[in-house]
Amino acid sequence: MWIKEIFKVEKPVIGMVHLAPLPGSPHYNLNLDKILERALRDAEALVKGGVDGILISNEGDAPYLFQVGPETVASMTYLVTKITSEYSIPFGVDVLWDPYATIAVAKATGAKFFRTILVGVHASDLGLINTECAKVLRYKRAIDAAHIKTFVYLNPEFGTSLSQRPLELVAKAVAFMSIADALCISGPMTGMPTRVEDLKIVKKAVPHMPVIINTGANKFNIRELLPHADGVIVGTSLKKDGITWNPVDINRVKEFMEVVNTLR
Secondary structure, three states, X not given: OHHHHHHOOOOOEEEEEEOOOXXXXXXXXXXXXXXXXXXXXXXXXXXXXXXXXXXXXXXXXXXXXXXOOHHHHHHHHHHHHHHHOOOOOOEEEEOOOOHHHHHHXXXXXXXXXXXXXXXXXXXXXXXXXXXXXXXXXXXXXXXXXXXXXXXXXXXXOOEEEOOOOOHHHHHHHHHHOOXXXXXXXXXXXXXXXXXXXXXXXHHHHOOOOOEEEOOOOOOOOHHHHHHHOOEEEEOHHHEHHHOOOOOEOHHHHHHHHHHHHHHO
């Protein structure tokens, strides 16, 4: 799989760099230098702890917009560029919940992948998410970003699909129409575990596509989850005291990686 070409390992662990609230968001309270300082510490803990890649998102901008402003794109581009200039580790971006901004930042910063909501219509806690993958993928092509791998939330957290189609049929449709390069399977919200049953169902439906654990992985449940997936994105459980908004704890990273390395 292309996964190994990018991350140089089977079943890669992608650690989250959750940015503090950015300019324009409701909880913005630090200048960009302070936000960068905090993000660099988190990235350093992840890299030294042994993860195989990082994913940088504007997690602190909750509640999230479906179309962000130029201030978010500018801030994200600046921060991602600064963070990734310090490390050679593969990285991706996610501008929550705006696929156009996500792709634009990924292209501008040289990201290897991006994660976004691109499939279905969802009733979310923040309002109705009506994806438009046909337009988004044409935009991706138009800005010469076709080479950047697309990680798609198949069942995004904080929402429920309005479709009655089973998850495995959605996965097959995504594969048939070449909408995504990898499928991210989530729990009901950030920090809550992905269901093993969902991983099994999706992997059986599209065995040729990478299936990624998207939420809730920790050192206790990863033994059960990882055998049914091709990688994992992990954030909350690597934070101090397992709290999403806390700094990354390098000891938690090392403990998580020790378990993963026994499974690979």
